[in-house]
Amino acid sequence: MTRTPIELLLSEAPAARPTVSLSEGSDPRVVAGALAARKAGIADVILVGAADAVAAELHAQGSAAGHGISIHDPATSPLTTEFSTAYHDLRRHKGVDEATARKAVETPLVYAAMLVRQGHATGTVGGAVATTSDVVRTAIQVIGPAPGAAMVSSFFLMYPPERATPNARAMLYSDSGLVIDPDADELAAIAAASATSCRALLRQEPKIAMLSFSTKGSARHDKVTKVTNALAKLKLDHPELQADGELQFDAAFVPSVGTSKAPGSDVAGQANVMIFPNLDAGNIGYKITQRLGGYTAIGPILQGLAKPANDLSRGCTASDVTQMIAVTVLQAMANPT
Numbered sequence: 221m222t223r224t225p226i227e228l229l230l231s232e233a234p235a236a237r238p239t240v241s242l243s244e245g246s247d248p249r250v251v252a253g254a255l256a257a258r259k260a261g262i263a264d265v266i267l268v269g270a271a272d273a274v275a276a277e278l279h280a281q282g283s284a285a286g287h288g289i290s291i292h293d294p295a296t297s298p299l300t301t302e303f304s305t306a307y308h309d310l311r312r313h314k315g316v317d318e319a320t321a322r323k324a325v326e327t328p329l330v331y332a333a334m335l336v337r338q339g340h341a342t343g344t345v346g347g348a349v350a351t352t353s354d355v356v357r358t359a360i361q362v363i364g365p366a367p368g369a370a371m372v373s374s375f376f377l378m379y380p381p382e383r384a385t386p387n388a389r390a391m392l393y394s395d396s397g398l399v400i401d402p403d404a405d406e407l408a409a410i411a412a413a414s415a416t417s418c419r420a421l422l423r424q425e426p427k428i429a430m431l432s433f434s435t436k437g438s439a440r441h442d443k444v445t446k447v448t449n450a451l452a453k454l455k456l457d458h459p460e461l462q463a464d465g466e467l468q469f470d471a472a473f474v475p476s477v478g479t480s481k482a483p484g485s486d487v488a489g490q491a492n493v494m495i496f497p498n499l500d501a502g503n504i505g506y507k508i509t510q511r512l513g514g515y516t517a518i519g520p521i522l523q524g525l526a527k528p529a530n531d532l533s534r535g536c537t538a539s540d541v542t543q544m545i546a547v548t549v550l551q552a553m554a555n556p557t
């Protein structure tokens with residue numbers, strides 16, 4: 221049975237307790253998720269937002285600041301001036317002036333990301349209220365891509381329900397949140413990054429399926445060629461990876477279908493990393509698996525950033541928030557800076 225991020229973290233407690241900033245500090249789900257993370261000893265948390273509103277929500281949930289829970293109000297925080305200067309330096313080349321930098325840093329999303337950039341937090345989580353576009357754009361602009369990363373992309377961890385169907389297993393779905401229409405090279409980069417994320421967060425060797433509406437030439441179309449070109453590029457850059465394509469989802473997931481549609485494949489029927497050809501397929505696919513299949517979906521988790529910053533679906537629960545705090549800490553442990 222694959223362990224969830226919280227279970228993994230509880231079995232591998234980091235040496236020093238990490239701190240995670242939460243940009244929607246007064247949202248009831250975020251506060252409940254943060255309190256659960258704190259109680260489990262997973263991380264200290266900084267709740268970013270209007271101080272009155274954050275304190276009121278903590279009070280409503282029978283808690284208060286202190287003992288690993290801090291409140292930072294960007295409008296009054298002593299760090300805001302330092303952050304404004306740093307943000308101005310960072311974005312000056314894009315035409316951002318001092319006044320615009322100050323205004324940006326006073327938004328909780330940018331402030332929470334600046335906490336990470338400036339070393340006050342290990343990582344950040346947002347998106348219970350903000351859209352993925354806003355969360356991701358802020359992460360890319362403030363925290364930035366990791367040195368050497370081809371691009372920033374995202375994935376979901378998908379965990380089967382307890383009463384699961386045969387063949388059910390934990391998987392990564394990529395990219396289900398960020399890159400809208402990747403070309404073949406970008407698709408190969410998403411697959412390579414997802415393989416690393418699979419090892420870090422599922423603790424499994426990746427078996428990568430490059431998904432399509434076609435299996436091994438059953439259809440001919442430019443969209444199929446994009447996927448086979450992506451597989452060729454992936455194999456060229458990473459001959460060590462087990463990857464196959466193009467595969468339909470049933471051929472990737474169900475062993476008997478994999479054997480009949482893609483005989484001889486070492487991935488078909490066993491894939492644990494599903495690479496979708498574009499964001500339409502990836503985002504719709506994860507929501508169907510979650511809402512009809514009963515899988516737990518944790519994400520979008522971002523990969524390729526210099527430090528961890530993660531998004532949530534606006535439909536998230538408090539438990540999703542706690543899991544995402546755990547993911548953020550695990551990413552920091554896998555790539556200490």
Ligand SMILES: CC(C)(COP(=O)(O)OP(=O)(O)OC[C@H]1O[C@@H](n2cnc3c(N)ncnc32)[C@H](O)[C@@H]1OP(=O)(O)O)[C@@H](O)C(=O)NCCC(=O)NCCS
Pocket residue numbers: 314352353354356357360361365371372373396397398399400503520
């Ligand atoms: C990520 C996203 C927000 C970027 O879109 P955007 O802001 O319109 O795009 P821009 O081209 O203006 O990019 C903004 C910045 O991010 C950078 N960027 C965009 N995509 C990137 C990627 N995949 N990797 C690295 N950098 C990227 C750009 O270079 C730019 O940097 P700059 O401001 O320093 O010049 C966009 O791809 C998006 O909206 N994705 C879908 C999100 C979504 O709605 N998902 C569904 C729900 S989960």
Ligand SMILES: CC(=O)OP(=O)(O)O
Pocket residue numbers: 347351352396397503519520532533534535
């Ligand atoms: C990941 C995702 O689809 O986010 P939202 O549900 O917030 O649009």
